[in-house]
Amino acid sequence: MRFLMTTKPSDTAADENLYTEMAAFVEELTASGVLLATGGLEPGGLRLTSAGGEITVTDGPFTEAREVVAGFALVEVRSREEALEVARRFRRIVGDGESVVQQVFGP
Amino acid sequence: MPVTDAHRTVDAVWKLESARIVAGLTRMVHDVGAAEELAQDALVAALEQWPEKGVPDNPGAWLMAIAKRRAVDRIRRSRNLERKHELIAHGMERGTGPEPEPDGDDVLRLLFVTCHPVLATAERVALTLRLVAGLTTEEIARAFLTGEARIAQRVAAAKRTLAEQGVGFELPSGAELSERLSSVLGVVYLVFNEGYTATSGEGLTRPGLCLEALRLGRTLAELVPDEAEAHGLVALMELQQARAGARTGPSGELLRLDEQNRGRWDPLLIRRGFAAMLRARDAGGPPGPYTLQAAIAVCHAGAATAEDTDWERIAVLYDLLAERLPTPVVLLNRAVAVGRARGPAEGLALVDVLADDPALRDYHLLPGVRGDLLLLLGREGEAGREFLRAAALAGNAVERAFLLGRAETVAGPRPEGPTLGSLSRDFLGRPDLDAATVRSYGQTLGRLCRSLGEDLPAADLDAGAVARVFAAAWGEAAPRTWNRHRSAVRSFGAWAGLEGLDTGLGRRAEARTGAPPLDPAQLALLWDGEGRALRERVLWRLLHESGAGVGAVLALNVEDLDLEDRRARSGGSWVHWRSGTARLLPRLVAGRERGPLFLADRRPGPARRPAEADLCPVTGRGRLSYPRAEYLFKQAGRELDPAGEGYTLRRLKG
Incomplete structure (x- = not known):
């Protein structure tokens, strides 16, 4: 089962400690074959809207920045509970904020 | 919570x-x-x-x-x-x-x-x-x-x-390290393969097992980063798993590599596979079997369409692999690659060499591959028969359906006249054969049908083919087994008017020695094993110490026992025992005065009430039966037997 964990931007500034812990966490999950891909995302980006065959492209940043995704991790686990446990450990490292875990169907 | x-x-x-x-x-x-x-x-x-x-x-x-x-x-x-x-x-x-x-x-x-x-x-x-x-x-x-x-x-x-x-x-270090590592890699790949093509059951795959194997492999590769083969194995599994979603069609049918929609291959896993392959190369050394297999998988994954596949390179990789790992399955795959790269006739020649290998006797892919090559050579009738034979051997429902489908599409004109299958059925259906004979002959003919195909025209059945099946199936079997199957063929040949069907089958001399008795260490484990019932411990020791027949010992009654002189009368002869049995016997007798010494676990049902002599007057339970005693001993011996089958009670005779 694959799950995508997305994380929203947070106000707390990352310190040296967080980077070290996070690096160790990513390394461990990669080594155990759980973490398939991960990355941080630029704030803003491009927004595409299609309406009536017309496609509009808008440049960020956008006002509802809270809803934007700041980072993602694609994990392969045995169960929803395992995905949750991995996400729990992630949240413990990064501190206050919000993540969403969703099962990925396919390919 | x-x-x-x-x-x-x-x-x-x-x-x-x-x-x-x-x-x-x-x-x-x-x-x-x-x-x-x-x-x-x-x-x-x-x-x-x-x-x-x-x-x-x-x-x-x-x-x-x-x-x-x-x-x-x-x-x-x-x-x-x-x-x-x-x-x-x-x-x-x-x-x-x-x-x-x-x-x-x-x-x-x-x-x-x-x-x-x-x-x-x-x-x-x-x-x-x-x-x-x-x-x-x-x-x-x-x-x-x-x-x-x-x-x-x-x-x-x-x-x-x-x-x-x-x-x-x-x-471990040095030479031991590589031996131990290859054992670890073997276990991981075995788990993966069982998941990738389930050897039995309805579904084609058990994705859970593939995932476990991938995890184990990825973990291992990180732990031994300098071992090329660990990365090779990971690359192989990632690349195979990348194709997992594309291996079946809309209704669950199996698709061949060249029929798969490559757009459904998982690019993430392909990329991971390529990355692992690079690490294997960086680790250096001559490529081992897993790395070579991964290299072959890379060739497939790198081909945008089936036509772009570099079969020449794959055939060369298989040549290398066959040197390092000449297993029947590798050799068969090599034949496929050679068939693609250098023509079906060359491939078929390689397959035919393998057909006599006992290890491939029931391997459904062998007739499957043979069918493919025969088809390319335009020999449709034979190809169809091979696909049918492959379908009969496949243990997995999806693969079986696939092979039957192949057989249907190429089915040429049905062979006229009797076939091996129809003759076998007629022969076994004769009213003058008793049940035991039918079962025994059925085993022989069933094997011939599985190995040669039920649809083989009787006219094409020859002694050489029968001899090859015998060599592969029973070449290593006991002479008695060989002779039993041989006489079945002689009888069948005579009945069907196919004289000389057994000309390639010599009669074998039957030695009279059975399997050797169990050694003392095994015996100790058997009777002192955890949770053994008293009844079993007495029975097994008594058989061992007395050397008497199983039937005679089970027939013993409490009133026959002479505990003082450690002997009992059974039928016309005496059964003697020694101290091990003597110590335990009084507890088993437990104050009973007559009736069977060894009792069944439950009372018999009303419909199966045995003779009065076989019932315990106190508990109403019947005498322990030979099959039940044999079963219990088999179960207990299973853990000790390296073959995992357990032993027969006869082996207890000291």
Whole structure:
């Protein structure tokens, strides 16, 4: 089962400690074959809207920045509970904020 | 937190952490069995405490801390120190002060232990999934479509063997390292393959097993980064798994590599496979079997369409692989590649060499491949027959349907006149054959049908083909078996008017010696095994000490026993025993005055009431039957028998 964990931007500034812990966490999950891909995302980006065959492209940043995704991790686990446990450990490292875990169907 | 949620959380944490926890504990107590028990204790504690207090911040460390505390408790409690416990205590004292945190090397050591060559392959698989992947015996049993008891038995047997052989927790080095590593790689790939093409059942794959194998492989590759083959294996599995979603069509039917929609191959896994391949290359050395197989998978993954496949390169890789790993399956795949690269006739020549290999006797892919090559050569009738034969041999419903479909599309004109299959059915259906003969002949003819195809026209059936089937199927069998099948063929040939069908089959001299008796160490394990019932212990010892026939011993009655002189009358002769039986007999007799000595477990049903002489006047239970006694002994012997089949009671004769 694959799950995508997305994380929203947070106000707390990352310190040296967080980077070290996070690096160790990513390394461990990669080594155990759980973490398939991960990355941080630029704030803003491009927004595409299609309406009536017309496609509009808008440049960020956008006002509802809270809803934007700041980072993602694609994990392969045995169960929803395992995905949750991995996400729990992630949240413990990064501190206050919000993540969403969703099962990925396919390919 | 509700208890069920806590249960699932504990389970998830356990699966993520079990390898490190069990490995760390094994380093402390030097025994995987004890380490696992301690870890289980910690799990129980978690189930008790987490629902109330919530999941701790670092659940893995919490479990480890509890387990370590239990380890210390256990040693303190057991004051009657056996040597083993002394060792444990000793190890603990040396380790006092800050206990070093479990590290990756511990997990590697654990893998080397659970995949140790002293264990049978099935035991290695079960123990690795249990201790390293953290699966329950029930989950392993479900994955392998077998009983939970059997898996539990394998795990127990493995732990016992490891303890008995004193397998250490050190990292092997030098030549031993490569042997031990290849055993680990073998276990991982076996798990993967069982998941990738299930050898039985309805579904084509068991994705859970593939995932476990991928995880184990990825973990291993990180632990031994300089071992090219570990990366090679990971590359191979990632690339194969990348195709998993594209292997079946809309209605679940199997698609060949060249029919698959390559757009459905998982690009993420392909990229991971390529990356692992690069690491294998960077590790250096001549490419080993896994790296070569991965290189072949890379050729497929790199081809945008089936037509772009570089078969010439694949054939060369298979030539190399066949030198390093000349297994029948590799040789068969090589024949496929050669057929593509250098023409079907060359491929077919290679397949025909393999057809006589006993290992490939029931391997459905062999006739499948042969069918493909025959088709390319325009020999449709033969090709169709091969596909039918392949379908009959396939153990997996999806593959069977695929092969039947192939047979249907190429089916040329149905052969006129009788076929091997129709003749066999007619022959076995004769009214003058009794049931036992039908069963015996049926085995012989069934084998011929499976190996030569039911649709083989009777006219094409020749002695040479029969002789080849015999050599592959029963070449190694006991002379009696060989002769039994031989006479079945003679009888069939005479009936069908196919004289001389048995010309290639010589009669074999039958030796009169049976299997050798069991050795004393095995016997001791049998009767002193845990949980053995008194009845079995007496019966087995009595058989061993008396050397009497099983029937005669089961026929003994309480009133026949002469406990003083250690003998009893059975029929016209005496059965004598020695001290081992003598010690136990009074307990089995337990004040009874007459009736069968060995009683069945239950009272017989009203419809199956045996003769009065076979009933116990006190309990109303019947006499223990020969088949039941034989079954119980087989079950008990299964753990000891390297072949896993158990022994017959006759082997007890001293």
